[in-house]
Amino acid sequence: MTGIADKYDAPVRIAVIGGTGLKSLPGFTHVANLNVETPWGKPSSPISILHHASPSTGHPIPIAFLSRHGLHHEIAPHEVPARANIAALRSIGVRTIIAFSAVGSLQEEVRPRDFVVPDQVFDRTKGVRPWTFFEGGMVGHVGFADPFDSTLSKIVAKSGHALEGDGITLHDKGMIICMEGPQFSTRAESNIYRSWGGTVINMSVLPEAKLAREAEIAYQMICMATDYDCWHSTEDVNVEMVMGHMKANSENARRLVGAVLDELSNERHSDLVQAKHLEGSMKFAGSMTGKEARGADALKKLQWLFPGYYD
Protein backbone atom coordinates (compact mmCIF):
# COMPACT_ATOMS: atom_id res chain seq x y z
CA MET A 1 0.00 0.00 0.00
CA THR A 2 1.49 3.34 -0.95
CA GLY A 3 1.62 6.27 1.46
CA ILE A 4 1.33 4.04 4.54
CA ALA A 5 4.34 3.86 6.86
CA ASP A 6 5.90 0.53 7.84
CA LYS A 7 6.95 1.79 11.28
CA TYR A 8 5.19 3.42 14.19
CA ASP A 9 7.35 5.00 16.85
CA ALA A 10 5.04 5.37 19.86
CA PRO A 11 3.72 2.42 21.91
CA VAL A 12 0.26 1.24 20.87
CA ARG A 13 -1.76 0.17 23.92
CA ILE A 14 -5.09 -0.94 22.48
CA ALA A 15 -5.69 -3.62 19.86
CA VAL A 16 -8.74 -5.01 18.10
CA ILE A 17 -8.59 -8.57 16.77
CA GLY A 18 -11.13 -8.98 14.00
CA GLY A 19 -12.68 -12.35 13.25
CA THR A 20 -14.99 -13.78 10.61
CA GLY A 21 -16.55 -10.96 8.62
CA LEU A 22 -14.49 -8.26 10.35
CA LYS A 23 -11.24 -8.14 8.36
CA SER A 24 -10.72 -4.40 8.70
CA LEU A 25 -11.95 -1.44 10.73
CA PRO A 26 -13.05 1.29 8.33
CA GLY A 27 -13.68 4.82 9.51
CA PHE A 28 -10.30 5.34 11.18
CA THR A 29 -7.18 6.96 9.74
CA HIS A 30 -4.83 4.22 8.60
CA VAL A 31 -1.29 5.40 9.41
CA ALA A 32 0.96 2.32 9.32
CA ASN A 33 1.21 -1.38 8.50
CA LEU A 34 3.62 -3.32 10.68
CA ASN A 35 5.13 -6.65 9.63
CA VAL A 36 6.28 -8.08 12.94
CA GLU A 37 8.30 -11.30 13.08
CA THR A 38 8.18 -13.03 16.48
CA PRO A 39 10.05 -16.06 17.90
CA TRP A 40 6.74 -17.91 17.31
CA GLY A 41 6.58 -16.87 13.66
CA LYS A 42 4.53 -14.29 11.80
CA PRO A 43 1.10 -13.13 12.97
CA SER A 44 -2.05 -13.83 10.96
CA SER A 45 -1.79 -10.52 9.12
CA PRO A 46 0.23 -7.33 9.13
CA ILE A 47 -0.80 -5.16 12.07
CA SER A 48 -2.60 -2.04 10.88
CA ILE A 49 -2.15 1.04 13.01
CA LEU A 50 -5.19 3.28 12.95
CA HIS A 51 -5.65 6.70 14.47
CA HIS A 52 -8.77 7.23 16.50
CA ALA A 53 -9.55 10.75 17.72
CA SER A 54 -10.10 10.64 21.48
CA PRO A 55 -13.55 12.15 22.11
CA SER A 56 -12.30 13.77 25.33
CA THR A 57 -9.13 15.48 24.01
CA GLY A 58 -9.41 15.23 20.22
CA HIS A 59 -5.87 13.79 20.18
CA PRO A 60 -5.24 10.78 17.98
CA ILE A 61 -5.02 7.49 19.89
CA PRO A 62 -3.30 4.66 18.01
CA ILE A 63 -5.22 1.40 17.69
CA ALA A 64 -3.69 -1.83 16.38
CA PHE A 65 -5.88 -4.02 14.19
CA LEU A 66 -5.12 -7.66 13.39
CA SER A 67 -7.23 -9.96 11.22
CA ARG A 68 -7.36 -13.38 12.97
CA HIS A 69 -7.97 -15.45 9.84
CA GLY A 70 -5.63 -13.44 7.60
CA LEU A 71 -6.37 -10.68 5.11
CA HIS A 72 -8.39 -13.02 2.88
CA HIS A 73 -9.73 -15.50 5.46
CA GLU A 74 -7.09 -18.07 4.49
CA ILE A 75 -6.31 -19.29 8.06
CA ALA A 76 -8.61 -21.92 9.61
CA PRO A 77 -9.46 -21.61 13.33
CA HIS A 78 -7.06 -24.43 14.33
CA GLU A 79 -4.27 -22.85 12.24
CA VAL A 80 -4.44 -19.33 13.69
CA PRO A 81 -0.90 -18.49 14.88
CA ALA A 82 -2.23 -17.28 18.23
CA ARG A 83 1.18 -17.13 19.95
CA ALA A 84 2.63 -15.00 17.15
CA ASN A 85 -0.47 -12.77 17.20
CA ILE A 86 -0.35 -12.11 20.92
CA ALA A 87 3.45 -11.82 21.05
CA ALA A 88 3.49 -9.39 18.11
CA LEU A 89 0.83 -7.22 19.73
CA ARG A 90 2.64 -7.18 23.07
CA SER A 91 5.91 -6.28 21.32
CA ILE A 92 4.42 -3.05 19.96
CA GLY A 93 3.13 -2.09 23.41
CA VAL A 94 -0.41 -3.54 23.39
CA ARG A 95 -1.83 -4.22 26.86
CA THR A 96 -5.58 -4.26 26.05
CA ILE A 97 -7.28 -6.41 23.45
CA ILE A 98 -10.87 -6.28 22.26
CA ALA A 99 -11.39 -9.45 20.26
CA PHE A 100 -14.35 -9.88 17.96
CA SER A 101 -16.00 -13.20 17.10
CA ALA A 102 -18.93 -14.62 15.14
CA VAL A 103 -20.62 -17.22 17.37
CA GLY A 104 -23.44 -19.72 17.40
CA SER A 105 -26.17 -19.14 19.97
CA LEU A 106 -26.98 -21.95 22.41
CA GLN A 107 -29.89 -20.12 24.07
CA GLU A 108 -33.22 -19.01 22.64
CA GLU A 109 -32.95 -15.48 24.08
CA VAL A 110 -29.63 -14.82 22.30
CA ARG A 111 -30.94 -14.15 18.83
CA PRO A 112 -28.90 -13.94 15.63
CA ARG A 113 -27.30 -10.44 15.46
CA ASP A 114 -27.36 -10.03 19.26
CA PHE A 115 -24.05 -9.21 20.93
CA VAL A 116 -22.71 -11.12 23.94
CA VAL A 117 -19.90 -10.11 26.28
CA PRO A 118 -18.96 -13.51 27.74
CA ASP A 119 -17.57 -13.87 31.25
CA GLN A 120 -16.70 -17.57 31.15
CA VAL A 121 -15.13 -20.06 28.75
CA PHE A 122 -15.41 -23.82 28.48
CA ASP A 123 -12.52 -25.46 26.64
CA ARG A 124 -13.54 -28.02 24.03
CA THR A 125 -10.44 -27.64 21.85
CA LYS A 126 -8.51 -30.87 21.31
CA GLY A 127 -4.97 -29.97 22.39
CA VAL A 128 -3.75 -29.56 18.81
CA ARG A 129 -3.19 -25.80 19.08
CA PRO A 130 -0.07 -24.48 20.82
CA TRP A 131 -1.58 -22.85 23.91
CA THR A 132 1.24 -21.51 26.08
CA PHE A 133 4.42 -19.44 25.94
CA PHE A 134 5.80 -21.43 28.91
CA GLU A 135 7.33 -24.73 27.81
CA GLY A 136 10.64 -26.27 26.74
CA GLY A 137 12.41 -25.68 30.05
CA MET A 138 10.64 -22.50 31.20
CA VAL A 139 7.68 -23.46 33.40
CA GLY A 140 5.04 -20.87 34.25
CA HIS A 141 1.50 -20.96 35.63
CA VAL A 142 -1.07 -18.22 35.47
CA GLY A 143 -4.55 -17.90 37.02
CA PHE A 144 -7.39 -18.26 34.52
CA ALA A 145 -10.45 -18.62 36.78
CA ASP A 146 -11.92 -15.52 35.16
CA PRO A 147 -10.73 -15.64 31.57
CA PHE A 148 -11.79 -12.08 30.69
CA ASP A 149 -10.79 -8.80 32.27
CA SER A 150 -13.61 -7.73 34.58
CA THR A 151 -13.00 -3.96 34.29
CA LEU A 152 -12.74 -4.13 30.53
CA SER A 153 -15.90 -6.22 30.32
CA LYS A 154 -17.85 -3.57 32.27
CA ILE A 155 -16.69 -0.89 29.85
CA VAL A 156 -17.67 -2.99 26.84
CA ALA A 157 -21.07 -3.81 28.36
CA LYS A 158 -21.75 -0.17 29.26
CA SER A 159 -20.80 1.02 25.77
CA GLY A 160 -23.06 -1.64 24.23
CA HIS A 161 -26.02 -0.93 26.51
CA ALA A 162 -25.75 2.76 25.59
CA LEU A 163 -26.47 1.76 21.97
CA GLU A 164 -29.49 -0.35 22.87
CA GLY A 165 -32.75 0.72 21.31
CA ASP A 166 -30.67 1.85 18.39
CA GLY A 167 -30.56 -1.54 16.68
CA ILE A 168 -28.20 -3.19 19.16
CA THR A 169 -29.03 -5.82 21.78
CA LEU A 170 -26.27 -6.86 24.14
CA HIS A 171 -26.12 -9.63 26.76
CA ASP A 172 -23.49 -8.76 29.32
CA LYS A 173 -22.51 -12.23 30.47
CA GLY A 174 -22.44 -15.79 29.30
CA MET A 175 -20.39 -18.93 28.91
CA ILE A 176 -18.65 -19.41 25.60
CA ILE A 177 -17.85 -22.94 24.51
CA CYS A 178 -14.71 -23.07 22.41
CA MET A 179 -14.79 -26.09 20.10
CA GLU A 180 -12.02 -27.32 17.84
CA GLY A 181 -13.75 -27.20 14.45
CA PRO A 182 -13.44 -26.51 11.61
CA GLN A 183 -16.53 -28.73 11.27
CA PHE A 184 -19.55 -27.46 13.21
CA SER A 185 -20.96 -29.47 16.16
CA THR A 186 -23.16 -32.52 15.99
CA ARG A 187 -26.70 -32.13 17.31
CA ALA A 188 -25.77 -34.33 20.28
CA GLU A 189 -22.83 -32.06 21.14
CA SER A 190 -24.91 -28.91 20.71
CA ASN A 191 -27.57 -30.24 23.10
CA ILE A 192 -24.96 -31.32 25.65
CA TYR A 193 -23.38 -27.83 25.57
CA ARG A 194 -26.84 -26.37 26.22
CA SER A 195 -27.33 -28.69 29.18
CA TRP A 196 -23.98 -27.48 30.57
CA GLY A 197 -25.30 -23.92 30.51
CA GLY A 198 -23.36 -22.78 27.43
CA THR A 199 -24.56 -19.45 26.03
CA VAL A 200 -22.64 -19.25 22.76
CA ILE A 201 -20.08 -21.32 20.81
CA ASN A 202 -17.09 -20.47 18.64
CA MET A 203 -13.71 -21.86 17.53
CA SER A 204 -11.51 -18.90 18.40
CA VAL A 205 -11.50 -17.70 21.99
CA LEU A 206 -8.87 -20.27 22.94
CA PRO A 207 -5.94 -20.24 23.09
CA GLU A 208 -6.15 -16.49 22.33
CA ALA A 209 -7.50 -15.57 25.79
CA LYS A 210 -5.02 -17.84 27.62
CA LEU A 211 -2.07 -16.40 25.74
CA ALA A 212 -3.24 -12.83 26.35
CA ARG A 213 -3.37 -13.60 30.08
CA GLU A 214 0.16 -15.05 29.97
CA ALA A 215 1.30 -11.93 28.10
CA GLU A 216 -0.16 -9.66 30.85
CA ILE A 217 -2.72 -8.23 28.43
CA ALA A 218 -6.27 -7.33 29.50
CA TYR A 219 -8.56 -9.22 27.11
CA GLN A 220 -12.28 -9.18 26.37
CA MET A 221 -14.12 -10.87 23.52
CA ILE A 222 -17.23 -9.35 21.95
CA CYS A 223 -19.37 -12.02 20.32
CA MET A 224 -22.01 -11.54 17.68
CA ALA A 225 -24.50 -14.38 17.29
CA THR A 226 -24.91 -15.48 13.69
CA ASP A 227 -26.97 -18.68 14.06
CA TYR A 228 -28.63 -21.11 16.48
CA ASP A 229 -26.01 -23.80 15.81
CA CYS A 230 -27.97 -27.04 15.15
CA TRP A 231 -30.12 -27.51 18.29
CA HIS A 232 -32.96 -25.18 17.26
CA SER A 233 -35.97 -25.75 15.01
CA THR A 234 -34.60 -23.18 12.54
CA GLU A 235 -32.09 -24.08 9.84
CA ASP A 236 -28.79 -25.65 10.97
CA VAL A 237 -25.74 -23.41 10.93
CA ASN A 238 -23.84 -23.05 7.66
CA VAL A 239 -21.22 -20.61 6.42
CA GLU A 240 -23.64 -18.61 4.25
CA MET A 241 -25.79 -17.98 7.31
CA VAL A 242 -22.83 -16.83 9.41
CA MET A 243 -21.49 -14.54 6.68
CA GLY A 244 -24.98 -13.23 5.86
CA HIS A 245 -25.66 -12.09 9.43
CA MET A 246 -22.14 -10.71 9.82
CA LYS A 247 -22.47 -8.67 6.63
CA ALA A 248 -25.97 -7.44 7.41
CA ASN A 249 -24.99 -6.41 10.93
CA SER A 250 -21.42 -5.26 10.23
CA GLU A 251 -22.35 -1.61 10.67
CA ASN A 252 -23.62 -2.34 14.21
CA ALA A 253 -20.47 -4.34 14.94
CA ARG A 254 -18.34 -1.38 13.89
CA ARG A 255 -20.50 1.05 15.89
CA LEU A 256 -20.10 -1.10 18.98
CA VAL A 257 -16.33 -1.44 18.56
CA GLY A 258 -16.14 2.34 17.88
CA ALA A 259 -18.08 3.11 21.07
CA VAL A 260 -15.77 0.86 23.10
CA LEU A 261 -12.71 2.53 21.58
CA ASP A 262 -14.19 5.98 22.33
CA GLU A 263 -14.51 5.01 25.96
CA LEU A 264 -11.10 3.34 26.20
CA SER A 265 -9.48 6.41 24.63
CA ASN A 266 -10.55 8.47 27.63
CA GLU A 267 -7.67 9.49 29.86
CA ARG A 268 -9.46 8.08 32.93
CA HIS A 269 -8.86 4.55 31.61
CA SER A 270 -5.14 5.08 31.08
CA ASP A 271 -4.07 2.60 33.79
CA LEU A 272 -6.49 -0.02 32.50
CA VAL A 273 -5.40 0.18 28.87
CA GLN A 274 -1.79 -0.13 30.01
CA ALA A 275 -2.91 -3.15 32.12
CA LYS A 276 -1.05 -1.80 35.15
CA HIS A 277 -2.95 -4.37 37.24
CA LEU A 278 -1.27 -7.21 35.32
CA GLU A 279 2.17 -5.66 34.89
CA GLY A 280 4.96 -7.85 36.23
CA SER A 281 2.70 -10.79 37.04
CA MET A 282 4.73 -13.18 34.86
CA LYS A 283 8.05 -12.16 36.41
CA PHE A 284 7.45 -14.52 39.30
CA ALA A 285 4.93 -16.91 37.71
CA GLY A 286 7.33 -17.56 34.84
CA SER A 287 10.55 -17.88 36.76
CA MET A 288 9.87 -21.11 38.66
CA THR A 289 12.45 -23.10 36.77
CA GLY A 290 15.89 -23.08 38.37
CA LYS A 291 18.40 -21.05 36.32
CA GLU A 292 20.60 -24.12 35.75
CA ALA A 293 17.69 -26.08 34.21
CA ARG A 294 16.25 -23.44 31.91
CA GLY A 295 15.93 -24.41 28.23
CA ALA A 296 18.09 -22.01 26.22
CA ASP A 297 15.63 -21.62 23.33
CA ALA A 298 12.65 -21.17 25.61
CA LEU A 299 14.55 -18.59 27.65
CA LYS A 300 15.53 -16.63 24.55
CA LYS A 301 11.94 -16.55 23.33
CA LEU A 302 10.62 -15.40 26.70
CA GLN A 303 13.30 -12.73 26.95
CA TRP A 304 11.99 -11.40 23.63
CA LEU A 305 8.43 -11.36 24.99
CA PHE A 306 9.28 -9.98 28.44
CA PRO A 307 12.47 -7.91 28.14
CA GLY A 308 14.22 -7.69 31.52
CA TYR A 309 12.10 -10.36 33.29
CA TYR A 310 14.35 -13.43 33.14
CA ASP A 311 17.93 -12.09 33.00
Ligand SMILES: CSC[C@H]1O[C@H](OP(=O)(O)O)[C@H](O)[C@@H]1O
Ligand atom coordinates in the same frame (compact mmCIF):
# COMPACT_ATOMS: atom_id res chain seq x y z
C1 LIG B 1 -17.27 -19.14 9.57
S1 LIG B 1 -18.14 -19.86 10.88
C2 LIG B 1 -16.93 -20.47 12.03
C3 LIG B 1 -15.85 -19.50 12.41
O1 LIG B 1 -16.48 -18.24 12.76
C4 LIG B 1 -15.94 -17.81 13.98
O2 LIG B 1 -14.75 -17.12 13.67
P1 LIG B 1 -14.20 -15.88 14.56
O3 LIG B 1 -14.25 -16.33 15.99
O4 LIG B 1 -12.80 -15.65 14.10
O5 LIG B 1 -15.13 -14.73 14.28
C5 LIG B 1 -15.72 -19.14 14.72
O6 LIG B 1 -14.88 -19.00 15.85
C6 LIG B 1 -15.14 -20.00 13.65
O7 LIG B 1 -13.76 -19.83 13.53
Ligand SMILES: Nc1ncnc2[nH]cnc12
Ligand atom coordinates in the same frame (compact mmCIF):
# COMPACT_ATOMS: atom_id res chain seq x y z
N1 LIG C 1 -22.47 -22.54 15.36
C1 LIG C 1 -21.19 -22.21 15.45
N2 LIG C 1 -20.29 -23.07 15.99
C2 LIG C 1 -19.00 -22.70 16.09
N3 LIG C 1 -18.51 -21.54 15.68
C3 LIG C 1 -19.37 -20.66 15.14
N4 LIG C 1 -19.19 -19.42 14.66
C4 LIG C 1 -20.38 -18.97 14.23
N5 LIG C 1 -21.35 -19.89 14.43
C5 LIG C 1 -20.73 -20.95 15.00
